[in-house]
Every structure is written in structure tokens, then in C-alpha cells.
Amino acid sequence: MVSTNKQIRQLLDDGTALTLTEIADLLEKKPKIVFKALRKLFSKGKIISDGKTKRYSLILKKKK
Numbered sequence: 001m002v003s004t005n006k007q008i009r010q011l012l013d014d015g016t017a018l019t020l021t022e023i024a025d026l027l028e029k030k031p032k033i034v035f036k037a038l039r040k041l042f043s044k045g046k047i048i049s050d051g052k053t054k055r056y057s058l059i060l061k062k063k064k
Helices: 004-012 020-027 031-043
Strands: 047-050 055-058
Touching (some): 004 020, 004 055, 031 047
């Protein structure tokens, strides 16, 4: 089974920014579970959130 964190990263991988509700709906998971995973990804510096739009997106790393 794929972790919620990995599923979220896969959803956001194409550069799309999504809200908590959109992510929860697409993953067919409760928003509370998705929020916990988003917090973990945010604390690890993997995602960012836009305070105005409440959308989450991956932090793109530059290739060296």
C-alpha cells in the first residue's frame, strides 16, 4: 500500500497546486488524514502552501 505522503507527492508532481479538499477528494481519504500528511511534508520542506489560495504545491528542486 502506498503511503498518503507519497500519494500526495504524486498528485502534486506535475506542478498542480491543490487545496486540502481537492487532495482529499482525489485520494478518497478524510481531510483530517490528508492534513496530517500535508503538515508532515511541509515540516520536511517538501511542499509549500499559498496563504491566499490555500493551495499546496511541491517545492521544485533544481537539478545540479
